[in-house]
Amino acid sequence: MAPIRALRLATMSKWLAAMVLACGMPHAQHAAAAPAAKVCPAGTLYLTFDTGSMSQAQLIADTLRRHHIRATFFLANEPTVRNDSSLDPSWAPYWKSLVADGHAFGTHTFDHVYLRGVRAGQVTMRPQFGARAGQDVAMDQAGFCKELRRSAEALRAMTGADMMPLWRAPGGRTAPQTLQWAEQCGYRHVGWAPAGFLGDELPSQRYPNAVLLQRALAGLRDGDIAMAHLGIWSRQDPWAPAVLEPLLAGLERKGFCFATLRDHPAYRDWIARPIGAQEGAR
Numbered sequence: 001m002a003p004i005r006a007l008r009l010a011t012m013s014k015w016l017a018a019m020v021l022a023c024g025m026p027h028a029q030h031a032a033a034a035p036a037a038k039v040c041p042a043g044t045l046y047l048t049f050d051t052g053s054m055s056q057a058q059l060i061a062d063t064l065r066r067h068h069i070r071a072t073f074f075l076a077n078e079p080t081v082r083n084d085s086s087l088d089p090s091w092a093p094y095w096k097s098l099v100a101d102g103h104a105f106g107t108h109t110f111d112h113v114y115l116r117g118v119r120a121g122q123v124t125m126r127p128q129f130g131a132r133a134g135q136d137v138a139m140d141q142a143g144f145c146k147e148l149r150r151s152a153e154a155l156r157a158m159t160g161a162d163m164m165p166l167w168r169a170p171g172g173r174t175a176p177q178t179l180q181w182a183e184q185c186g187y188r189h190v191g192w193a194p195a196g197f198l199g200d201e202l203p204s205q206r207y208p209n210a211v212l213l214q215r216a217l218a219g220l221r222d223g224d225i226a227m228a229h230l231g232i233w234s235r236q237d238p239w240a241p242a243v244l245e246p247l248l249a250g251l252e253r254k255g256f257c258f259a260t261l262r263d264h265p266a267y268r269d270w271i272a273r274p275i276g277a278q279e280g281a282r
Contacts, residue, residue: 042255043222046264047071048192050108050168054080055231056240057094063240065101067248069258073098073230074168074190075151076108078129081231085129087151092158099161104260106166106190110150113137115173123177128170144178145185164271166190166261188270190261195219196226198247200239209242216243217250225264 049060049071064071077087084090087110098105111130115123122138125147139147152163167187169178179189199212220226228239251258261267 038257040255040257042251044257044259044263045220045222045251046225046261047258048074048168048190048225048227048261050074050227050229051076051078051086052229053078053231053233054082054086054091056238057230060230060240060244061094061098061101063244063248064103067252067258069248070102070104070260071258072104072106072164072166072190072261074106074108074166075155075163076112076129076170077110077151077154078112086230087154087158089158095155095161096159099159102260104262105155105161105163106168106261107148107151107163107187108168109147109170110154111147112170113147114170115175115178118175118177121177123175123181141181141184144181148182148185148187164262164267165273166267166271188267190225190267192227193220193224195221196224198226198228198239198243200228200235200243201232202235204235204237209237209239212239213243213247213250216247217254220251220256222256223265225261 047064047069051074075087077085080086080091082090111127111133113125113127116126116136117124122140123144124136125139125144126136127133148167155161155163165186165188167182168190172191174189182189195216198216199207202212216226228244232239262271
């Protein structure tokens with residue numbers, strides 16, 4: 001009888017262990033899946049990138065991915081080092097990968113149009129690219145809003161993703177008229193903090209990468225929006241390969257976290273508004 005009792009006890013023990021494991025497993029999996037809250041004693045920074053030549057586009061995407069950092073990208077249809085344009089369908093795999101990584105997007109105008117002046121209810125813009133590149137073009141509100149929306153339409157066609165209702169003027173050049181028109185057709189303007197100008201478009205002879213790195217590490221503060229490009233034609237010593245990795249690592253050591261503009265206190269309520277409220281002028 002003793003061997004039989006021992007066998008029954010062993011069977012019962014195995015059954016109880018299996019029940020405990022089965023009941024506890026979902027909770028264990030849930031605990032393992034829940035990320036620990038990240039401590040950010042220095043605050044939050046908002047990295048943004050404008051399109052540019054796209055020469056460093058993949059390097060920047062890979063570096064952000066390694067650091068698990070999400071950024072905001074402002075898109076214009078600019079010539080690239082691949083002899084195409086940044087919003088051509090050939091770039092769809094790249095933009096899709098950024099969407100999958102959780103980055104956010106805004107418009108940089110489609111033809112990278114610079115503000116030249118405002119007169120008699122019209123603005124004069126100079127497209128840097130496209131069919132009217134280098135020409136001064138008068139735009140009314142409808143034309144200006146169309147220019148903002150073209151980049152959003154291109155991104156949606158390539159990826160199925162929507163842009164946030166945010167825009168960045170090329171060169172940061174705005175006027176009360178363009179800011180008002182943009183908000184009436186759903187877009188709020190985004191600039192950058194003084195310390196957030198990362199300097200990748202400056203001449204490398206006068207502003208070497210080591211100087212730009214130290215300046216950013218020393219100057220950035222909680223809430224700052226930082227701005228660089230996915231490649232610059234004119235800079236001889238590219239910024240991103242030398243600066244981006246040590247900059248992110250250094251800022252993380254200082255206790256900074258990073259977020260997209262979806263979470264920026266100046267823009268999150270605007271972004272959350274109903275679609276109709278964001279598109280007052282069509």
